[in-house]
Amino acid sequence: MVKQKEKKLRVGVHSLTGCAGCQLSIYFIEDILLDLLDKIELIAAPMIKGANIDGPYDILFVEGSVSSQGDLENLKKWREEAKILVSLGACATHGCMQSMKHMMDEKQVEQTVYNKFPSEKNLQPITAVPLHNYIDVEFLIPGCPPSKDEIVQILKHVLQGRILRVYDKAVCHACSLKENYCLLDQGIECLGPLCNGGCQALCPSFNHPCTGCRGWLDDANIGSGKKLLEEKGFNIDMLVKRMTKYNALQFLEHEKKAKEK
Ligand code: SF4
Ligand code: SF4
Ligand code: SF4
Structure with a gap:
């Protein structure tokens, strides 16, 4: 009996507005990617492939936030072409730095950035938000x-049908297990108690405060976190800047809810 050739998983990577660093995170797992080459076919990878093939994709990683008309059109097209779409990185999952314009006068920010607005519809800015x-x-x-x-x-989960466990603890959890000397106790404003972990407390382990690149915990009490840090003597303006570096939208949502109470 002739053995049927196993069908490879069609994998793609695409970008919206961001710095393209997330794409690099995929290419930096080249040793594992090479091992998987008999199982996956990288059909779209703008940074490393000259010719990129259009969908359909079995799994598509999309980095960057939706920040222009062109982003939105591309995203909708990719959604139709992808069986599994993965929102990759803080820009795609939380809006990241570009969503800080929600903290300011959005039109004024756009005016400052562009000076002269692009005439092409595709390049025109829209409010910066995550993919979902x-x-x-x-x-x-x-x-x-x-x-x-x-x-x-995620790649292995899709290839092997493994159950994916979602990490739902704060950054502090891993930090305490590593027995790091808490930065808050050293007078350094760390946002670890409010932020999604899963990064092995990377920053505090190198004496850098967590600035929340993985977003707020679903049940984070931002109000009391802010109050507690302020009571510890940290400057509130600086804290808000830090809290909104990646998560301006979540922060504003919280402020709105707090006002409604
Ligand atoms: S999340 Fe955004 S800013 Fe961060 S590495 Fe990815 S694309 Fe760059
Ligand atoms: S250093 Fe930061 S992450 Fe670590 S325990 Fe203290 S507050 Fe939590
Ligand atoms: S900033 Fe990001 S990587 Fe660093 S500790 Fe906080 S969540 Fe982890």
């Missing part, structure tokens, strides 16, 4: 940049 504001996504990998381990986990 417009489409359904199957997986989210937060982080700036996202963790290579989580990218591999």
Whole structure:
């Protein structure tokens, strides 16, 4: 009997507005990608392939936030072409730095950035938001940049049908297990108690405060977190800047709810 050739998984990577660092996180797992080459076919990878093939994709990683008309059109097209769409990195999952314009006068920010607005409709800016504001996504990998381990986990999950465990603890959890000397106790404003972990407390382990690149915990009490940090003597303006670096939209949502109470 002739053995049927196993069909390879068609994998793609695409970008919206961002710095393209998330794409690099995928290419940096080249040793694992090479091992998987008999199982996957990288059909779209703008940074490393001259010719990129259009969908359909079995699994498509999309980095960047939706920040222009062109982004939105591309995203909707990719959604139709992808069986599994993965929102990759803080821009795609939380809006990241470009969504800080929600904290300011948006039109004024756009005017400052562009000076003269692009005439092409595709390039015209729209309000910067994560992918799931417009489409359904199957997986989210937060982080700036996202963790290579989580990218591999998702690929393996799809290839082997493994159950994917979602990490739902604060950054402090891993930090305490590592027995790090808490930065808050050293007078350094760390946002670890409010933020999604899963990064092995990367920053505090190198004495850098967590700035929340993996987003707020679903049940984070931002109000009391802010109050507690302020009571510890941290400057509130600086705290708000730090809290909105990646998560301006989540922060504003919280402020709105707090006002409604
Ligand atoms: S999440 Fe970070 S690394 Fe990824 S595109 Fe955005 S800014 Fe770049
Ligand atoms: S250093 Fe930061 S992440 Fe670590 S325990 Fe203290 S507050 Fe939490
Ligand atoms: S410690 Fe905080 S800022 Fe650093 S990688 Fe983890 S979530 Fe991101």
